[in-house]
Amino acid sequence: VIEQHLLKLRARDEVTAEEEQAIRDSVGPAYELEAGHVAVEQGQEVRQSTMLLDGLMCRYKDLRDGRRQITELQVVGDFVDLHGFSLKRLDHGIMALTPCRIANVPHDRLTEITERFPHLTRLYWFHTNIDAAIHREWELSLGRRTAVGRLAQLFCEMRVRLGIVGMADDDGYALNLTQNVLAECLGLTPIHVNRTLKELRERDAVTFRNGQVTIHDWDRLVEIAEFDPAYLYLERRER
């Protein structure tokens, strides 16, 4: 059930058999969410964290008039709200963007892990730091990148993050999102996203159609995005 989560952890550090068992023992039963289901409301008290087993979820914040900013996309294997373990309530919502399968990890169990496994504690701290790094990269996009740069950056990031859990390769990957959701990630409108997709297609970098990202020229996509995967901390080392 948590194979992709382990892949994600082991991409950046070693996880011993004992540590793996401790993680497995802490994960509750899996269940399904419909697309659009809000798993955690903004401001809600949380006593458990969400592990994403299948599908795509997001962190988001809304303005009063309904305008929404998605602040991070979450992929299979992500601990969607591990930060809720110390925050105890979230300043943002968490939502399923597609039909999802998730499992909860009670915070009591996480407390046990932190007490018994200092290395796992550091590893999970490291992973919340990666989330913060992703937020900084999106901040750069929203503040400074052009529309085409933002979209290219998102496609690059998803290629790398989905690749870690075996769900993307050099040709592309499934990304079952609407233009509306992309717009909420990028601070654009769906129509502007559509036009920007056309530009990426015409520059022969990438095509996004029917939830499928087809990469034509990775180097060109990276160039358009000014993508540097350093912020994803891909090196495997002691944390």
Next chain:
Amino acid sequence: MTHYYFDVLNGNGLTSDEEGQDYATPEEARVQALESIRSIVSEEAADGLIDLRGEVRVRTDEEQQFTVSFADAIELLLPRSSER
């Protein structure tokens, strides 16, 4: 809810919308078209160009509904030539 498609025609040629979005009323679809034109124009303006010759053609699965011209989405206040 009605499913609306927004095709953009401007200097970049025609960008046809294959996906579309749901809106309760044509007025909501018009607001979406206006906001999108402003989003596109503001990005072009950052590069020093404002081209208001385009339009957004709004259609449903059945037929063409209405067109919103770029010029309708933006109010332009230009200096009088004597003030330049």
